[in-house]
Every structure is written in structure tokens, then in C-alpha cells.
Amino acid sequence: MPAPRQSQETLNLAPGPASLPLTTAQRSNLSPLTARGYMAWRSRSLTLLTGQAFPLRREAALFRALCRPRPGERWLDAGTSAGFYSGVLARAGCRVIAADLSAPMLAEGARREPHPGIDWLLTNLEASGLPDASFDGVTVGATLNETREPARLLAELARLTRPGGQLWLMYVCRTGGPLQRALGVPALGGLTFPDPAWVARRLPGWTRTDGLRVGVVAFERYVKGEGRS
Numbered sequence: 001m002p003a004p005r006q007s008q009e010t011l012n013l014a015p016g017p018a019s020l021p022l023t024t025a026q027r028s029n030l031s032p033l034t035a036r037g038y039m040a041w042r043s044r045s046l047t048l049l050t051g052q053a054f055p056l057r058r059e060a061a062l063f064r065a066l067c068r069p070r071p072g073e074r075w076l077d078a079g080t081s082a083g084f085y086s087g088v089l090a091r092a093g094c095r096v097i098a099a100d101l102s103a104p105m106l107a108e109g110a111r112r113e114p115h116p117g118i119d120w121l122l123t124n125l126e127a128s129g130l131p132d133a134s135f136d137g138v139t140v141g142a143t144l145n146e147t148r149e150p151a152r153l154l155a156e157l158a159r160l161t162r163p164g165g166q167l168w169l170m171y172v173c174r175t176g177g178p179l180q181r182a183l184g185v186p187a188l189g190g191l192t193f194p195d196p197a198w199v200a201r202r203l204p205g206w207t208r209t210d211g212l213r214v215g216v217v218a219f220e221r222y223v224k225g226e227g228r229s
Contacts, residue, residue: 023190025146026101029081035104038082039112049172050215059170060088063139066210066221067168069094073136078125078157079143083109083118085168089139090115097135099123126152133162144171144199145191154202158224167206167222169199175216196220 028034046054063085069075071093077086080098082105089096090113098113099121100106106120123129126149138157147153161167174180174193183189196218200208203222210221 021148022101023146023148024186025189025191026148029100029102029105029146032104032107035082035102035108038105038108039084042082042084046214046217049217052214054214056084060084062212062219063088063168064092066219067137067166069137074134076130076135076138076157076160078138078140078153079146080109080120081105081141083113085139085141086118087113087115090117093117094137095119097121097130099125099128101125125156128156128160130160132159133165134160135165136162137166137168139168141170142172144169144194147192148190150192150194151202154199158203158206161224163225165224167203167224169218169220169222171199171218172216173213173218174198 022030029038043056046059069089069092073094075089075094075096077083077089077096077098080086080100081102083098086096086098086109094117096118098106098109098118100109101122101124103122106122110118110120125143126147138161140157144150144153157167172193174195180191180193183191184193196211196213199220200206206222206224208220208222210219212219
């Protein structure tokens, strides 16, 4: 696909929180060099973070086992980066909107996952402008740690999910340690590290059906209203 054009730093420049500048971590993803090397890091990141062997195939198997994506379902891969979850979903027969605020990441994702079931969307998902209840499911792979307004992101993803739909989250949990405090400094990344209880409070009307913590990494499945068991 042609590389999406990156014409503004914040994207979706409406008044309010969505117009806040990107975090340092988000801005780093605008680099083509970062995008090109991203999957080399992504393939090793969970092993480093959890302290045990955790390759991408294990992550994909966990997601498929808990979320059971079905052919014909419509999913949003929120903060797709290089398209890891988008590829898993497309191979399961789903239609996927792979959204990211980095044009180089989207171009890299399209290069790695040239599946006709994936549409690549350049947008800031803190204020996407997409229609309500558009998706059967949403995946979020660590984007919660990088976004400037995690509560606003969760509210937007909840709005975009149909009743009975599901939300899959993978993120690094709060530990309160010195490294996390340093990475939270704006100049060093501006990252946030949510606590699972805080995430649950930001999703009223949702049920957490599955929660697994491996080291500092949380994997969670939520269902909006009455979902499948």
C-alpha cells in the first residue's frame, strides 16, 4: 500500500485533550527506522519483560484461546504498530481495521501483513471519529502504556465496541519501581503503567472474563454487556 502521509504530529486536531502533543514514546514511533526495527523488539519483548520464554506464537495462541475470533467478525487493532494482532485476526477470517498514529508503522505493517482482510488507518484513537459500536472486538497490544490519556483511550474503545463485544488488553502493570518512575518522565518516554483495578474502573458495564499476569505483563479479556462465555 502507499505509505500514509504524516502531516501533523498530534492527528485529529479537535479542541480538547485529543489535541495534546504526543508522548515521547509515541513520537519515537513516527521514525521509519523505529518502524523497520519494531518487530525485532516485539518478538523478544515479552520474554524480557516476563522473565520466561514468551515468543509471539505463545502470545497469539493465548489470544486465540481466550477471544476465539471468528470468520466474518469485524475487529479494531488499536495501536497496531507493525500489525501483529491484525495478522492473527486476518488469518482467523476476521475483517480488521489496523489503526495507528504512525504512518511508518502502518507502512511496515502493510509490508509484513499483506492480507486483504486488513485495512490500515492513520488516526489517533484517543478521538478516532469512527462510528459507535462499529466492532465485534478490539485488541490493544501495549498501546495503553504509550498513550497520553489512557482513560480517554479506554473510553473511546468502549464506545467503538458493540454490546456483547470484547476487548483484549496486553500492557505492563504498575510496580511503583524506580525504572517505571523514570520512564514516566516526559523527556524519557512519558509512559504510563496502569494498575488492573484502575483499568476495570474505567470500563463500567464491562465484565473481565479472563485475567492473566506474567511478571509485570497483564493479559485481560473484557466483554461489554452480555457476551459469549
